[in-house]
Every structure is written in C-alpha cells, then in structure tokens.
Amino acid sequence: MHNCLIDIDGVSVGHATDPALGSGVTAIVFDAPAIASGSVLGGAPGGRDTGLLDPSMTVDAVDAFVLSGGSAFGLDAAGGVQAGLREIGRGFEVGNTRVPIVPQAILMDLLNGGDKDWGLHSPYRTMGHEAFKAASRAPFLLGTVGAGTGATTATVKGGLGSASARTSSGIGIAAIVAVNAMGSATVGAGHHFWAAPFERDREFGGYGLPPAFANDDVAMRIKGVTLTATTIGAVVTDAALTKGQAHRLSIMAHGGLARAILPSHLASDGDTMFSAATGAKPLGDPAAFSELCHLATLVMARAIARGIFEAEALPHEGAQPAWRDVFGGSSR
C-alpha cells in the first residue's frame, strides 16, 4: 500500500507540473473503461464532458479523468488526454470510430503570480498530453504537483493530495484531490488539520486537533470575495458498482470535503467530485457498500490534508507560503 490512488489496480496517474506557469494537470487513466459518475456541489464549477456522469445518461464508463489548473482555459487539457488515448486505440465505440470519454474538472489558479500570457493557444492541451504520457502505476509525489501546482487556500498553499483505504472485506478505495479552496483545511490560525480525526499513520504529521476550540477557530476564513477557488478530486474503488452507486460515492467524497475544509461548497467554490469503479471485486453483502461509502468520506478528508501538508510554495515573489513554511513541520 502506497496510500495513494495507484493502490487501486487498473489505475494509472500522471502529472504535468509547470512552476513558472504556476499551474499543472493531473491525468487519471483507467486500463479499461470504468463505471463512473460525479457530482458538483460548489457554486462556480468548470467542467468538460461532465454531463454524461449523471446516472440517467447513457455512457456509463470513462477512459480517464482530468484535473487541472487554468480555470476555464484549462479545459483544453482533456483534449490532450483524448489525443493520447486515441493514439492507443481507446475510446467509446461509435460505428467504426472511437471517442475517448474524459470528464474533466478545473480549478482557478490564474492569480497566483505564474506567467499566464500564453497567447492564442493555452498550454493545457499539451500538458494534458504530457500528463497522459507520464501516467503510470508508480507512487507519485504530493503537494505542489500536477493540478495542485497552482492551488491555494485561505491560509496556506494548496496542493495535490491522495490517500487510500480498504474495507473489512478487502475492497480498495482511494482518493485524489487538488485542494484550491476558498476556505481552509487548517483550524483557525493554527497548524491543526480539520481532517485529523481520520488521520492514519501520521500521514499529515500526527498533530491531532486543538485541545479546545475558540469562537475564532470557526469564524469564516476565506480568500476574499472576488477570488474564485475550487477543490476537485475523485474517489476510485476496485469494487463492482452500478453508475448510481458510483454517484453516491461522489456525494460521500463531498462529505469528506465538508469535513476537511471550512467553509466548503461556497458560491465561489466549484467543488466537484468524480467517482469510478473498476469492477474487479464484487461488493458482497449490502453492508459492504455502506462501509465503502463511509471510507469514501474518510479517504477524501485525509487526501485533502495530505495535499496541504506536502505542498511547497511557488517560486514567485509574494507566493502564498506553504504549511511547512508557516508551521515548520518536518518533511516526509
């Protein structure tokens, strides 16, 4: 177990990271089409090909998910991933052609000091292709990586996180997330993570929660009214799920977001959670799905805290400090 998304068999992850741009792309590629869904609970989402994720829609499996920076410009990235999938003959069969199914969500990182003057063509299509080509079954670094490269929060640098768990019957579930919230994953002005109750093996420092909560600890801390944000992610399981069950898993992931970030789901957050099931393992008894749902909440909360804990500041004048810069936490 590497405590990240590649703990699920049949899933590869690749990143394109550009610190000068202050942005990046993460591709999550399935060896075979995976039953997928997703849900948007933030008020300012940006997405591509997300309409098909509704359980009432016909296409029920995806070839890949893309998470990226770049706000709506970043929606070019899925095109690069589709190009890569086409090169290897992947896609939903329609007559004698194939259409790669690649839902994407973006986060807003245009105001973080990176060079955004790209002219006619945004760099995201190329970065999407790079992330696809880089996708592998190897464990990956967290923090200022891929879609988390340009991410920020109300208090400290955002980043890319991941975490995994297993149900009592051995079904795997893992989360990946790019944390770019209006709110904060840390409590008040301190170093504790809201997700602390769910932490495993000191994966984000083992700091627990504060011994007591002052009113100021739960007062609203947000980036500022004109800056949009967005936390985007996915939960993936090796269970065999229906598309409706996958949709529920995405709602449970939003519960992890609500647990890990305060406030979340604001009008200026585009908070979007994807979900996918590779189908390798039957669910077994009905309680197994409840346990899987419960763990979807927990792994997403943990992944969010890990993304913040592992982040490093961007190399720009005035870039938002990382958690470790502010609180002096030791590195991994």
Place this chain on the structure above:
Amino acid sequence: MHNCLIDIDGVSVGHATDPALGSGVTAIVFDAPAIASGSVLGGAPGGRDTGLLDPSMTVDAVDAFVLSGGSAFGLDAAGGVQAGLREIGRGFEVGNTRVPIVPQAILMDLLNGGDKDWGLHSPYRTMGHEAFKAASRAPFLLGTVGAGTGATTATVKGGLGSASARTSSGIGIAAIVAVNAMGSATVGAGHHFWAAPFERDREFGGYGLPPAFANDDVAMRIKGVTLTATTIGAVVTDAALTKGQAHRLSIMAHGGLARAILPSHLASDGDTMFSAATGAKPLGDPAAFSELCHLATLVMARAIARGIFEAEALPHEGAQPAWRDVFGGSSR
C-alpha cells in the same frame, strides 16, 4: 435570542407529538411566502412537492415546510398543513383559487416500537393540521418532539434540534432538524458530539471533542443494513436571497450534516435540507452571502447535536436510550 428557528422574524413553528405512535410532525409556517429551495443528498428520500424547489422551476416561494415521521405514510401531513393554510386564505394564486405551497420531507420511524396499526387513514394528515394550528412564535422544546419524536441514530435516541446565529452585519440564520441518521452524531462509543467545534454557550453540554481519536472512533457505526434512516431539516434566514442563493444555502446545510453525523448521506439515508429566505434584510456586500453560507453549515451542525442532547427515550419496551440515559448528562 432563543437559539432556535423562531429567532427569524416571520417564522412560526408548531409540533404534533404522539409518544404512543412513536412519531410526530413539525410545521414551519411563514407569515408571507418565503423564497425557498432545497437539496436531497441522501439516497433514500421521501418528499412531497419538492420538485418545485429546483431553482429552474417557476414557483419560487413557499407558505410552509413540513418535517414528519411516518416514512412515506407521513407524506399525508402536508395535506393537513395545506388545509390549515386554506382556512386562512393562504396560497399561490392561480386564477380565482389559491394553492398552499408546502414542501415536505419525511423520516423513517416505523420500526421504533410505537403503534403503527392505523388502518385506512394514517394519522399524519390530522397531525399536520394540529402542528399548523399549534404554530407560534414561542420558543419550543427540543428532543423528542414533533418530527423528532420517533427518531433514532446508530448510538442514541435521535430528536428535533434547532440553533441560530447572526452574521457580523446582523442578518439572522437558524436551523431546524429532525435527526434520524443511519450514522451517529457522537464520536465512537463516547459522549462527545462531532459538532463540538461549533458549539456556543454549552448548548449541548460543553463536552468538546475527545483529546485524541482512535481508529475505532472513526470506524463505521450504523443502525444495520436493512433499516432506513434520514435526517431532514431546514435553514431559514431573514436575508433577501434569490432562489439560486437559497439553493446554495441548502447545500451548505448539508455540509453541517456531514460535519455533525458520521457517516451521513448513505444510500439508506434520505438526507434532505430545505432553505428559505424571508427577505426582510438586504444582503449588502458580496462577502455577506459567504458569511451567511458559512453560518448555515455551523447552525445545522449545532442544531443536530442539540436534537440528540435534548432527546428522551420513547416510553416503549426496548426503546433506544437517549444520550442523557447513557451518559448521564444533566437536563436543560
């Protein structure tokens, strides 16, 4: 300030409570039609006239909300509230008639030991009318009251809760909720409430959170796979909101649910949150809506804990013990 829903001007609350039935009804009545919305994130909802709450639908204001027990049988209750509203000439004008707009959500409390052999007519229509007639601007008791009468959770008796807050500019927001969760509002097997970080003035005992969290504290605790559940509630503000903003407020209330109950939003939960805005106060600057959203999460989390803290066991053999029975907390 009474720290409950009637802290919002223009809102009356009434209950019908039947301990022998092991169920009840709560009516939330607006002096004038209130801009309203709502969202369903649980997997097993029961509702009446909830379709119009979508921001794309035409009718944008409601006369009342109803929360009740009785599972789908309980959906008769809104009919009783409509009858009461008709008696006083209330309702959406259509030609020369009026149709009272009364969205309702139910919770499943059929298996709690109460007498459910009601024959041809369920008691809920009459109880709905009673709750409407009882509706007033007086502070109301919490716990085993109204829609919370028959409610249970995974660990201790459920109940009806409420809480209120004000933004820095003086806008009011309050929550009311009937807590009947698959999961638990308390941490692990102990007496601490998940909502503790948000507690004000020891409103649910002032017990804080545990000093540390063991893995078992976050292991799944649910009622059992065949029992459905559901937490239903509403957040109401005196701000002037659009229907779209009201919808966002309902999503923020679900965030409070996710914070206060673990796990929440399961396939067997019908978790439904309504929202309404009486419109008495202009929102003012854009940050005010963010703060209102933030407080929607907090008041719902607090209301949930209060509902559990104030609950008393039903008078049936084998009824689920209340928090105070198990943990010996003092009464109000």
